Amino acid sequence: MGELSVATPIDTMELRALLSAAAGPVNFIGGGTDMLIAGRTMPTGGLLIDLSRMAGMAFISADDGGIRIGGATTVAAIAGHRGLATRLPALAEAAAQCGSVQIRNRATIGGNVANAAPAADLVPVLVAAKARLGCIGRDGASRELAICDYAPDRGYLIAEVILPGDGLLPCSAFVKLGPRQALSISRLNIALLAEFQDGRFGDVRMAAGALGPRPLRLPLAEASLAGKKLERAVLREFLSALAAEVDAAIPGRNSQVYKRRAIAGLGLDLVAQALGLSPRGQLFEDAAE
Numbered sequence: 283m284g285e286l287s288v289a290t291p292i293d294t295m296e297l298r299a300l301l302s303a304a305a306g307p308v309n310f311i312g313g314g315t316d317m318l319i320a321g322r323t324m325p326t327g328g329l330l331i332d333l334s335r336m337a338g339m340a341f342i343s344a345d346d347g348g349i350r351i352g353g354a355t356t357v358a359a360i361a362g363h364r365g366l367a368t369r370l371p372a373l374a375e376a377a378a379q380c381g382s383v384q385i386r387n388r389a390t391i392g393g394n395v396a397n398a399a400p401a402a403d404l405v406p407v408l409v410a411a412k413a414r415l416g417c418i419g420r421d422g423a424s425r426e427l428a429i430c431d432y433a434p435d436r437g438y439l440i441a442e443v444i445l446p447g448d449g450l451l452p453c454s455a456f457v458k459l460g461p462r463q464a465l466s467i468s469r470l471n472i473a474l475l476a477e478f479q480d481g482r483f484g485d486v487r488m489a490a491g492a493l494g495p496r497p498l499r500l501p502l503a504e505a506s507l508a509g510k511k512l513e514r515a516v517l518r519e520f521l522s523a524l525a526a527e528v529d530a531a532i533p534g535r536n537s538q539v540y541k542r543r544a545i546a547g548l549g550l551d552l553v554a555q556a557l558g559l560s561p562r563g564q565l566f567e568d569a570a571e
């Protein structure tokens with residue numbers, strides 16, 4: 283493989299030229315919070331492209347047409363962006379719960395997706411919002427793909443994350459369960475996007491992390507709420523559906539019993555948060571009994 287060389291391109295033109303000219307393996311580094319920890323995934327040869335100085339890869343635009351986020355945008359910038367907090371609160375919340383201040387200041391959205399950890403906190407929100415990724419391939423050419431079709435081993439650079447306006451729903455929330463209050467990798471995380479009007483759900487989309495090798499949609503739980511009135515019986519159905527999702531995702535695993543129970547509390551918190559209600563309200567207390 284030869285020695286490791288590092289390049290720090292400053293714009294897309296230089297980056298594309300580097301990609302097309304590289305003969306051996308190419309890797310990227312964003313904030314380095316996954317790559318540099320204990321040298322876990324640190325490449326030992328080939329070309330390492332440092333994205334930290336790339337102009338135009340760290341930005342957020344959120345308007346009626348949708349949301350676009352540059353691949354090198356930090357998690358801290360996502361957590362603190364006002365437009366995002368209004369348009370897709372679940373993503374701002376997921377970012378706010380990602381690691382510590384120091385981690386959020388370095389970690390990028392591109393790294394969170396590309397690292398492909400089962401418990402990556404931003405990914406369930408992106409999956410539920412039907413995100414698309416604007417990528418640059420080894421040949422220097424641009425291509426766009428659905429987040430569910432992204433495979434880290436193809437070597438694509440994630441230049442931007444695109445959240446089309448029609449994939450966003452007015453209510454959204456993100457909750458996670460970790461071993462500690464701060465700095466914890468999720469044991470379970472869930473995102474919800476929903477329409478809700480006059481006490482009734484419309485379209486509902488949900489995705490969970492740490493229930494399989496990658497975050498997945500929860501079709502049973504979605505169907506248990508979609509089109510239904512917010513009432514105790516519906517929430518009870520929702521809790522049964524969540525337990526069924528866990529059974530289907532991790533049958534026979536040691537964590538199955540624990541996650542079956544844990545997802546009930548998380549699910550009620552998630553719905554309450556998305557609708558701006560207190561999870562301690564009577565309706566949620568009754569549903570949990």
Ligand SMILES: Cc1cc2nc3c(=O)[nH]c(=O)nc-3n(C[C@H](O)[C@H](O)[C@H](O)COP(=O)(O)OP(=O)(O)OC[C@H]3O[C@@H](n4cnc5c(N)ncnc54)[C@H](O)[C@@H]3O)c2cc1C
Nearest residue numbers: 310312313314315316317381389390392393394396403440
């Ligand atoms: C103490 C600690 C706490 C953490 N807590 C959390 C947490 O609560 N929630 C959570 O989700 N994660 C957490 N993480 C993991 C990590 O911080 C995130 O996954 C982060 O978003 C990774 O981004 P990065 O830019 O640092 O990635 P890097 O380490 O730079 O890269 C990670 C991988 O992604 C690739 N990559 C990076 N950028 C791109 C790109 N634009 N296109 C293609 N490939 C790319 C790299 O080649 C590498 O393989 C934690 C990590 C630590 C060390």
